[in-house]
Amino acid sequence: MKTFLLACMLLPSVFLYAQRNVDLELTMTSPQDGEYIPPMQSFALTILVTNVGATDLLASDSVVYYMLMDGDTITFQPQNTNHFFYTGNELQTGESFTINRPMVFDVSFNGMDVDLCVFVKPYSMANPVADSLLANNTDCVTIHVMEEPAGIDEEETAWVSVFPNPATGQFTIETKESQLQAVSAIDAQGRRIELVTNPTNSVDCTLLANGIYQLEITTSKGIVYTKLVINNP
Numbered sequence: 066m067k068t069f070l071l072a073c074m075l076l077p078s079v080f081l082y083a084q085r086n087v088d089l090e091l092t093m094t095s096p097q098d099g100e101y102i103p104p105m106q107s108f109a110l111t112i113l114v115t116n117v118g119a120t121d122l123l124a125s126d127s128v129v130y131y132m133l134m135d136g137d138t139i140t141f142q143p144q145n146t147n148h149f150f151y152t153g154n155e156l157q158t159g160e161s162f163t164i165n166r167p168m169v170f171d172v173s174f175n176g177m178d179v180d181l182c183v184f185v186k187p188y189s190m191a192n193p194v195a196d197s198l199l200a201n202n203t204d205c206v207t208i209h210v211m212e213e214p215a216g217i218d219e220e221e222t223a224w225v226s227v228f229p230n231p232a233t234g235q236f237t238i239e240t241k242e243s244q245l246q247a248v249s250a251i252d253a254q255g256r257r258i259e260l261v262t263n264p265t266n267s268v269d270c271t272l273l274a275n276g277i278y279q280l281e282i283t284t285s286k287g288i289v290y291t292k293l294v295i296n297n298p
Contacts, residue, residue: 086197088118089128089156091185092277093204094163094231094294101209104175110166112183112204113231113294115275116156118197124155126189130164133182133205150188159275161296163231174210181206224289225282231294237267243284250278250293257281270295 095111102108110132116122127150132139138147154162170179182205187194196202224241238245248260248268260268273295282289 084193084195085120086118086195087116087120087122087126087187088198088201089122089185089187089196090115090117090201091183091204092294093183093206096206096208097292098206099209100206101211102170103212104170104172104210107167107169110168110181110183112164112185113161113296114154114156114164114185115161115296116158117201119158121158122154122156122187122194123189123192124153125192126187126194127152128154128164129186129188131184132166133180133184135180160298161231161275163296170208170210177210179208179210181208224286225284225291227280227282227291227293230292231296232270233296233298234271235267235269236293237265238262238282239266240284243286245282245284247281247283249281251281252276252278271297273297 092113092115093111094113095109096102114128122128130149130151131147132141140147141149151164156162182203184203186196186199186202224243226239228237228239230236238248245262245266248262250258250260250270250273252258252274258273260270262268275295275297278293278295280291280293282291
């Protein structure tokens with residue numbers, strides 16, 4: 066009888082503290098790796114958080130946001146904290162939400178290469194949740210804190226731009242002094258998807274799974290490669 070009563074007393078505690086597991090994936094969409102940003106110029110650090118697991122992230126759950134610079138966790142001022150909580154973003158499998166944070170490098174960073182990383186994890190005190198795979202919770206870029214040298218990458222990218230990025234439903238390719246000939250999207254597994262453009266150079270991406278793609282854009286002046294994030298509803 067004592068054994069039975071003890072088991073009955075412990076059972077509710079097991080259910081009360083059972084931990085859910087989600088799988089969040091982080092993609093930094095801005096700035097780009099290798100981008101030049103002058104000191105004292107404000108820029109947006111933008112990340113895309115996607116639920117790539119089978120368990121929903123609830124609206125009552127929080128996403129805890131950390132930023133690292135050259136391997137050290139940043140303390141945000143004036144809050145004097147090393148993290149922020151983002152709550153109210155319910156994510157079913159495949160759904161995403163965006164976090165934008167303004168940043169600026171002061172003059173002490175002039176001429177430096179800065180490794181900038183963002184890390185996120187789920188959190189809930191009332192209904193415990195953890196991430197089953199932390200390897201995809203971080204993304205990093207290297208920023209050159211200086212004016213962009215004149216002419217850098219001009220021969221490769223000056224005649225092509227892609228917007229919006231992230232793209233929802235469709236995106237547009239703008240070409241200067243060249244004609245758009247073909248567009249392909251290459252996914253993380255290396256699979257190539259041929260895309261169809263209309264006369265206004267807009268591309269329907271509703272059939273692409275959410276995630277990050279390498280675009281191969283062929284124009285009359287040559288081929289350009291650029292990164293595009295798909296964030297369909």
